[in-house]
Amino acid sequence: MDYPGFNGFLGNRASFMLDVVFLAMFVIVPVMGWSIYQVKYRQQYLLHKRVQISIGSVLLFAVTLFEIDMRVNGWRERATASPYYHALWSAGWVNWSLWIHLTFAVSTSVLWVFVIVQALRKFPRPPRPNEYGPRHKIWAKIAAIDLCLTALTGWIFYYLAFVAS
């Protein structure tokens, strides 16, 4: 089918950027898990800092390109062939899964900026635990879980909108 924008490479109806973000989350989530393991069990604070900032930058870059693709080319035409699609924004599993996904995606973006900025301000350089550690652990855990839920709900939306037929 001829859709607006570049087609993806995974052999379904998704656009190129949808495929990039879909696959990127399979890399980013395990890398974040590894980074948390490094700080928790190996006290690799500097490695953890570098990996978390890199993940944050990659996410920001990918999400910006992705947002441009969605604003310019849209995604609805690509989803109309799905049995779960409904043209009304408040109906059908495609729209519902998107609303749920957006809730996690938006809160994740805010939390990640907050956690990284606060960590940069309050931990010494090079980083090591101080009196800010317990607070960082609480907010960082919420941010990490939020990212996992963003990925999970994103994959579900991707399947319902662009794979199911």
Ligand code: HEM
């Ligand atoms: C969104 C980004 C980040 C996430 C999701 C994250 C996640 C975490 C988590 C879950 C822990 C607790 C591990 C445990 O249970 O022991 C932790 C610890 C730590 N993180 Fe991060 N982190 C992030 C960014 C950063 C940055 C940018 C820095 C440095 C500037 C940093 C420095 C530390 C330090 C020093 C600890 C040890 C705290 C302590 O043991 O008291 N983190 N991080």
